[in-house]
Amino acid sequence: MNVAEEIRRRLQAAFQPRELDVQDDSAAHRGHAGAPEEGQSHFSVRMRADSLAGQSRIQRHRAVHAALGSDLVARVHALALDLDG
Structure with missing residues (x-):
């Protein structure tokens, strides 16, 4: 299983989100410090889950x-999160 699929699986199990989008952004960072040649290091997650409602950004x-x-x-070298309840 690749890292993006593993992220998606774990978040789906934990939050049952009504919206979940996991993007592998690694190709855009190839050659940067901390970015392995094989990729699977930089990700963006957009998730909307009722269980996050009322929580602060840090929570x-x-x-x-x-x-x-x-x-x-x-x-994971970098994980950009766009989260809402």
Whole structure:
């Protein structure tokens, strides 16, 4: 399973979002410091989930990082999050 699919699977399981879009932006960062040649390092996530309603931006980001788990977060160089309830 590639990293984008793993991100999507973990977020779907944790939040049951009504909208979830995971983009692999790695190709745009090829050659930059911290970007491995094989890619799968830079991602953008847009998610809308009722369980995030009423949470601050920091709380939403922490919830996503917890759902992804430290093992997956450690493999990702950059994760842009657009989250809302």
